[in-house]
Amino acid sequence: MTYTGWILLTASLVGLSCGIVGVFLILRRMAMMADAISHTVLLGIVTAFLITRELSGPHMLIGAIVAGLLTAVLVQWFNSRGVQQDASIGVVFTTLFAIGVILIATQVGNAHLDTKHALMGEITFVPWDLMHVPLLGEVPKATFMLGAVLLVVIIVILAFYKEWKITSFDPALAASIGIPVVLMHYVFMSLVSITTVAAFDAVGAIMVVAMLITPAAAAYLWTDKLSTMLVLSGTFGVISAFTGYYIAVWLDTSISGSMAFATGIVFLISFLFSPKHGVLSRYLHKFNTHGSQEKLDGTS
């Protein structure tokens, strides 16, 4: 495959997996947890690197899951001790992120793991870091990892689709019919963590947040059905990845930055023109009901 082809494939995998996970983030009202985890994953990666002295896939994934779960547990714990939810998110992720940055600045003199890379990603280098996969031939490492993570995400979500649905929309009902809500919460946090770390190499910490939240939020404006929302969100993710890449080529700028920006454009279009929840249709709707109300002599 060509150089551009690999980049587009990698970015599309990011868009797909983030888009699917993001739907549940939005429905569970945990958008800012995504922001938190995307920052703390850095600490997990740095710690894994300091222990094993190599930047390999499995170690990074384990480090990221541990860091993500640590974040979720700490936030929960502070919250149960009377700190407001968003304040406790703020305390936990800034602290863990700061420790990660300090470790990089003081301990890791390695060019491959600098903070700029971690924040913005280097998708342009992805196609050069190849590995051999049986049946597929030479595949970039990051792409392979993203594909594997996407597979895991899809399997976990499809296998427990009904459970995810119930725990997301009505946790109390889920608990009452015997679904392990807490366990599901931590499983979900692990899913967010592995998605984040897999996307990390390609688009960096901050853009992961854009990819996780924005396509899902845009899809939320188009539909009321969970399965449709999942498909739409994944599609929006891929569209943003493509658009972002071509904007970046056109302006000769950061690919991950323009991908994040492209998700914003997709959302803006949805926000304005969505038939049900868009600003424009709401405005027209208000106009129409206003007119019919006048006909009815002001009865409401």
Next chain:
Amino acid sequence: MLNSLLSPNTQWVLLSTLILGMAAGMIGCLAYWKRQSLMSDALSHAALPGVVIAFALTGSKNLLVMILGAAVSALIGAWMIQWIRSSSRIKEDTAMGMILSVFFGLGIMLLTIVNRTAGGNQSGLDNFIFGQAASMVRKDVFTMLILAVLVILVVSIGFKEWKLFLFDPDFARGLGLNSRLMNSLYMGVLVLVIVIGIQAVGVILMAAMLIIPAVSARYWTQSFRTMVILSAVFGGGSGFIGTLISTLGKGWPTGPFIVVASSVLFTVSLVFGAEKGLLIQAMQLRSQKKDHTESSNQAVIKPQLSERGNHQ
């Protein structure tokens, strides 16, 4: 370490992070009680495109112009969060996450373009991401000091009004306090603190300066006034200590060290805090258990017990 203390530039930088920490600590209390702690995170990320555009337009690293750019872009971000929240079914935290990441992405895009066209010489702009207080010059320090003192003044002069505005908005309206004006003023000082803080700690960790001292102070007191003062002390202290540590190593970023310093203060407050600290709660629990076993030994449950139970 003494040498670095003696260097006049370092002294100025230390003073400015001290004052900045105090200002951020005070505003952080307002944000905490408005339940908008993460708003500061969103706004500081949203400031990045403004900084870059201001730089690109003027072509120089003039701090005041950059602060202006940051303020405009952060305010646009705040307005968009409000707009998305009020005119669609998207929740506030989702809106914040989107604005944060999309604006930051735009900022990185512009930053890459500016860095490419202006040459590697202007990489100082990267400091806005992690903060590099040590690279500030005397003039920047003055600008920061004046703005920070202004913020502290705004909070202290209108202290009674802020209290009303935060804790009993209905009563405040009844007294004729203009809540719209207060809201804009609050947003104004919040954005001001964020944009002056960006230079020292960077856009990513600015939120910590606002959130952590306020949360730490909460463990020591129930009084708002004491909380604001304590939070200012914690903020100022961690700003000072963090900057001092970061001058010890070459190229060590200031922001992370300030954040870790304030996290240490937070942990101390969490454990030893006089109001809700872990230690005091464990002691209360123990004495209650003791009371309980004593009273159950008497086989009579006295009414005092239930009263004490309500107390905790």
